[in-house]
Amino acid sequence: MTPPSAAALRALGLRLLTQLAVALVTLLMAALILLAIGVSPTVAADAFWAGTFGSPTNAGTTLTQAVPLFLVALGWIVTDKAGRLQVGFPGQVVIGGCAAAAVGLQCENVPAPLAVMLCAAAGMLGGALWAGIVAWLWASRGVLEIVSSLLLNLVAIQVLAWLVRGPLQGSLDQQPQSADFPESTRWPAFPSVPGLTLSYDVLLMPVLAVGLIVVLSRTSFGFSLRASGGNVTAARWQGIDPVRTGVRAIALSGAFAGLAGAALLFAGSAPWLSEGFEAGIGFNGIAVALLARNSPVGAMFTAVVFASLNVGGTSLQSLLDVPSTLTSVLQGAVIVLVLVAAAVAVRRRSTTPPEPAPAPAEPSGRVTAAAGQGA
């Protein structure tokens, strides 16, 4: 491989700069909002740090919470590379979680490693099947995947509401919650972190990031997927079946989201199924991927950023009595700013000359990005 050229480095630098600017503007907005409600930003920063990374326990919580966000981001990246616009992650997380919970609750007497694997597999299967409905509607009926996936989110939430009140309901006074999952099904945590808050599933982040990059760049499935996403007509004319590829991509994406659902339930400190367990990660995961410019490795960092926003927000509330709505405002601001940054980047790209003009050597930074790994 050729060493990165000056142009590639400049592109990378520009990209990092944009992301830094997004972070700065967000911080500025946060400071302004805090000042407006009469809380000193420095004190708030202390509380935020204490709640997110200030202690091993809290850092563990933050990292563990980043995992589901990251998994959803991978799901988004897969469908994005395949050129499909699938936004059914909330539903797939919910159904994946329900499937994992249904299996987990039956795993009382199953030995721990097997039980953990079973729950994870059930989650992935649940998410993949739920996404499979979207894929089937698209492939056989031509229903736009964005529409069907959005609508299925609503259905999934109702399914969950029914499950926690009906078949899976298991709390003493009939609250909409399941019984606690058996000990053997819970995902183990690093014993060195006090409070056992750092689940081993954080290891999934680097493993799956590398795995996805390898699958996309080194397998014929990944190649077909990128080809279909790059130019669906050309793919068809070259003998690649874009429908088949799209269906597989959507199902894989659903499997990632379903695994996220299982991780939410079995890796956290709340080992039971409750109505709101999805907690918005289905859509936040998309923002995580967008902020990382659809790079699996970048998504590891942005997922941690989003998780710390979540955890830090709770900590700001409980330490400084900052209203809970502030964190939501902040997260919304980040998403909007990401979109603005993305729009700026797109405009810059379109002002540089497009293809057929005899474009002289414009080396590689871009090539790899286009080849599907992002940066």
Added chain:
Amino acid sequence: MSTTTSGADPRAGTRSSALRLSGVTKRFGGFTANDAVDLEVGWGEVHALLGENGAGKTTLMRIVTGLYQPDEGTIAVDGEEVAFRRPEQALRAGIGMVHQHFTLVPTLTELENLAMGPSLLPLRDGRRTALERATSVESETGLRITPDRRVADASISERQRLEIVKLLCRGARILIFDEPSAALTPDEWEDLARLMRRLADDGHAVVLISHKMSEVFAVADRFTVLRGGAVAGSGAIAETTREDLVEQMVGESVEIRRERGPVQAGRPALAVRGLSVLRDADQPRGPRALDDVGLDLRGGEILGIAGVAGSGQAELVETLLGLRIPVAGEIEVAGRPYVDRSPSSFYAAGGSLVAEDRHHVGMFGSMTLWENINVRALRRPPLVRRNVIDPAAARHRARDLMAEFEVRATSENQAMGRLSGGNQQKAVLARELSTQPALVVAVQPVRGLDVRATEFVYRRLLDQRARGGAVLLISMDLDEVLSLSDRIVVLAHGRVQGVLDAADATRARIGALMTSREAS
């Protein structure tokens, strides 16, 4: 060249000018689409605008209807100079265009479609006014609509009629028909021709864009021929002949036939028998894009297919790839029946394709050069084993092919979209010819390429022939077909009009067959 100036025409003087273009020039970057075009259309006249594909007809009409602004030159409507910035302004000045693809909303009724449109009060229900106007149009022209029928339930010719009524309701007096017969049966065309005549007789001005001689001679009073963006001739239909017009359209040029060995006809590469394909798969009784077409092509031979665009070439390619289902016909590739048609089985049977629309169907601009060159090689051993790609081997293969096919790029990792058009086409050739195919289908293989790249492509196609492979060369460029082919099939209106041996083919003979009257 039999060019008559409009002033010399006795009939022109009697009519006042409806539309006059003088010196209209339009450039796109370095490409001049219209070069100082003069055009004059009088009231009460049907004016045919002729020219090959790419001659600049569409650009010119887009200027007239306000979609483009000319770089130079003036437009006058009814003697007054106008400058349109938006299509609505042209419509307000009375210029309306009947597009090949209608601008109707299929889910609404015909009346609702008429009622749609710019109005001062957006919430007003325009249906009553629309009905009144439609009635008055009917009384003037005899054009009747079915107000409560959904457009989706109307046939193509009924939709076209509605489109015309719509323009008339909006006050259009200069009507431009863009290849209106493309989707019509012969009977429907007769009706339309009568209508155009009637509109002209009522004092409207009608512009007919066409390349079908039979239509032009049936309805037009006067004509203007465009070639290469400039006016190649104009005059009265009554004073010209079919051969004259064809010559003005295709021009004269030196015929360079390439040196090549005699045909050593090898094994059969492609056989097509009785192939019929619908123009629109949803209209089983509609016109056919290909009608009973037969082809025979053997190894070591280049078979050229000549014809104006839209004669069925695209449908032929799509049928070969299995992307269109024919209503009848048999195909054999490399001597074996080719029944289960799909892109992958076409390639597996020994076919390969240099597609016309490279950007759309032939390459992946955002992917690397080595991935593009290896698109199909990356789907089977040795580059892929157990679904795992061997990138080093793939890059190596790409580098070898880049050297062989003179693809200039910084490295095999460069994005395909970043290459120049010529290098992209060379990369496509590398992909398509590297598999030693029995049959290469090449569609307009040098479109948009410079001289050197063109020469390279031609040489490679001749190499394929020399190797004993077959080439099906589909082109709208007569020179290209003439210089490369061993035999030439002339396609017009989806039918084979004739098969010529390259040795005794001339532009004139081909041109005459290309524009011959369709069997009806």
Added chain:
Amino acid sequence: MRIKLAAIPLAVTLPLSLAACSGSSADDASSDDAIQVGFLAPAPRNDGGFTQYALAGVEKAVEAGGMELTSIVDNAAESQEQIEGLQTLAANNDIVVADGAVLNKAVAVVAPKYPDTHFILVASDLEEYAENVSSVTVAVGLDALVAGAVASMRSESKKIGMIAGPEVPSSTAWYYGMKQGAAIENPQTEVFQAYTNDYNDVGKAKQAAEAMIANGADQLLSDLDSGSEGIYQAAGAAEGIEVYNVFALHCDENPNIVGSGVVSWSDVLESTVTEAAADELPAGAISFGLKSGALSFQFCEGKASEEEIALVEDITGRISDGSITPEEGVLLPRPSYDFEQR
């Protein structure tokens, strides 16, 4: 590609090293002398109902007892968030009020980790006893008993009804209570029940009420939130229908309202927080009934006859002194551990 692969180890090591470097800034409990109280709720703090009243009670106790209410975490709808919130509150406060039935599991997870903090779980019981958790519930069924007797006395048709959201024990308790109370006043009185599955669905509530009125019921008790409006509408459309609310008096909402089985969460929280501050609140489950004064049946002004007021006093007294024993379903299922009925 190479840059990106190089970033992966970095991505792994960075968070892990962050996790390893320990800094304990938030783990010390208060150094102040004042007793510190934290409050967490799944609903908004100004929900105009349950959460708001409970918070008001906590604030009263804090003010009177010289305590400090350090933080309020509200809108904690998701389990993980609830657990984190409770943990941070527990690390920094002496008393933590978990104000909502859905918090029972979260409290069960967090409480063992913070043995020095006293948790007050509101409206639900733990599945298992914990030494530092007091769960407080209210025996709404006792209120319902009184309401049932009153409704039976006022009913002309001797048919009364109850409409609730989901069919859960805390709702069915109103039905069983009314049934027993009505039977005490008049054994012939029939009691209907209906569940709309949604505390806030006006349309469904209206349908349910209309169906009951069509069956002859003329006294309707609404165990709903904004869904009550549907019952008011149905009552307004018919003749002589009277409505009863629960939890609080809403006499100005509709002229047909007779009274309410009032539950004063404010009183409950005020007394429990005060007791907890004085270290007198026992661990285990505590159920507040009519005796405590936190529950009472109250009439809207000018609605009650002498006879009815006497009836309310009589039944309340007889429940408090034990001469009326609640039948099955009137009280919520008791936990297996320490339980106190007030």
